Amino acid sequence: MPVLARTLEAAGLSTLLITPMPYWAERVGTPRTLAVEYPFGHALGLPGEPAMQQQILAEAFEALEKIKDPGTVMHSPQQWPGSVEQAIQLWQPLEPSPIITALTPKFREMLRKRRKT
Amino acid sequence: MTVDSFKFLPRIIATFYKMNEREPQYPIPWTPLKQPLHAMKFALVTSGGLYCKGTQDPFDIEREKNNPTWGDPSYRVIPVDIQQQDLAVSHLHLNTSDIEVDFNILLPIQRIQEFAQQGRIGAVADEHYALMGYQGFPPDSHTWESEYGPKIARAMLNEGVHAVLLTPA
Numbered sequence: 001m002p003v004l005a006r007t008l009e010a011a012g013l014s015t016l017l018i019t020p021m022p023y024w025a026e027r028v029g030t031p032r033t034l035a036v037e038y039p040f041g042h043a044l045g046l047p048g049e050p051a052m053q054q055q056i057l058a059e060a061f062e063a064l065e066k067i068k069d070p071g072t073v074m075h076s077p078q079q080w081p082g083s084v085e086q087a088i089q090l091w092q093p094l095e096p097s098p099i100i101t102a103l104t105p106k107f108r109e110m111l112r113k114r115r116k117t
Numbered sequence: 118m119t120v121d122s123f124k125f126l127p128r129i130i131a132t133f134y135k136m137n138e139r140e141p142q143y144p145i146p147w148t149p150l151k152q153p154l155h156a157m158k159f160a161l162v163t164s165g166g167l168y169c170k171g172t173q174d175p176f177d178i179e180r181e182k183n184n185p186t187w188g189d190p191s192y193r194v195i196p197v198d199i200q201q202q203d204l205a206v207s208h209l210h211l212n213t214s215d216i217e218v219d220f221n222i223l224l225p226i227q228r229i230q231e232f233a234q235q236g237r238i239g240a241v242a243d244e245h246y247a248l249m250g251y252q253g254f255p256p257d258s259h260t261w262e263s264e265y266g267p268k269i270a271r272a273m274l275n276e277g278v279h280a281v282l283l284t285p286a
Contacts, residue, residue: 001164001250001285003258007266008162010146013273014280021285023122024134029141031148035120041165041211043284044228047219053228060282061154061238070145075120087125090212097209098185099254104129111132 002028016064018043018056022073033073034063038080039091046081137255150280152239157279159233160242162269164250165216165223165286166208168193175207176249182209188251190260192269195245197226210251211286223284242278250286 002025005015009031019025020043022035036056038045045052055078063074080087096104123131150157166176177189195204204220206213221228226245232238246269252258273281 001248001283004162004164004248004261004266004269005281005283006146007262008270008273008281008283009148011267011270011274012148013270013278014148014150015283016280017283017285019285020120020125021122021134022120027139027141029143029145031145035122037118037120037124039125041213041216041286042222043163043286044222044225047215047222050221050228050231053221053225054231057225057228057232057282061232064280064282065150065154070147071141075118077118079118084124088127090215091125092127093209093212097251098182099251100130102185103133103254107129107132 002030002033005030005032014064016060016067018060022075026071026073029071030073031070032064032067034060034076035073036076036078038078039087041091045078152279154238155236156239158240158242158277159229159238160273160276160278160281161224161226161229161245161284162248162281163224163246163284163286164248165211165284166206166213166249167195167216167220167224167247168205168207169195169199170203170205175205178207178209181251186254188253189249190252190258190265192246192248192265194272195224195226195247197230197241197243197245199226208249208251208286223286225282225284229282239279242273242276244272244276
């Protein structure tokens with residue numbers, strides 16, 4: 001998605017990425033970023049909570065106006081209202097995705113070998 | 118406050134991300150704001166795999182199930198007057214149930230219209246865009262960059278859009 005922000009920006013649009021993953025936004029080089037520490041798939045917050053969603057949008061418009069240097073990341077002060085454990089369960093698919101299912105055994109093996117050496 | 122990118126990630130997925138080390142390509146593209154917010158027209162883009170039930174195909178998650186290293190690069194146009202019951206989600210890397218209750222948590226079409234009604238922004242586009250964020254492993258976003266991204270940008274510019282909010286899933 002940071003890649004798409006770059007593509008749209010290069011085409012003449014001003015963009016702002018609202019993301020829980022500033023780590024990735026920084027590595028790709030995203031024009032403007034608002035980082036929000038909400039679980040994946042919940043960029044604006046919880047369903048049926050318009051005030052919570054409006055708050056993030058208000059911060060997004062503020063970031064869009066304030067950021068003057070390409071690659072700037074602003075961090076929202078909002079904190080997720082629930083527990084971390086609940087949030088992790090909330091966003092993850094009920095079944096692991098096909099790629100995670102395919103790679104997990106190989107990956108565990110790799111980590112185990114790495115620990116041994 | 119500094120946002121912790123890995124707070125809600127299981128360790129194995131966090132490690133996947135950290136393995137994908139990369140450096141930004143410079144210069145970072147830049148289009149400065151040309152007018153104040155109250156004169157700007159906005160469009161939204163999400164990678165949450167949203168589509169219009171009945172009139173659009175889901176993202177091709179069946180092909181992804183057979184070929185887990187591939188992700189559907191196509192996109193869907195979501196009209197501004199979309200109603201919750203007409204929207205569905207296809208995304209194998211996400212629990213989509215909260216989006217199926219209230220799509221504004223990822224594509225805030227109704228919320229952003231409230232900002233326009235209050236005069237805090239100029240206008241909201243008629244058309245918004247959804248993609249499906251999983252672009253294979255290792256991630257390959259060249260179709261987005263060379264084909265669909267420029268196509269979406271042209272459609273937005275034709276509609277008079279100035280700025281875009283992007284919400285990855």
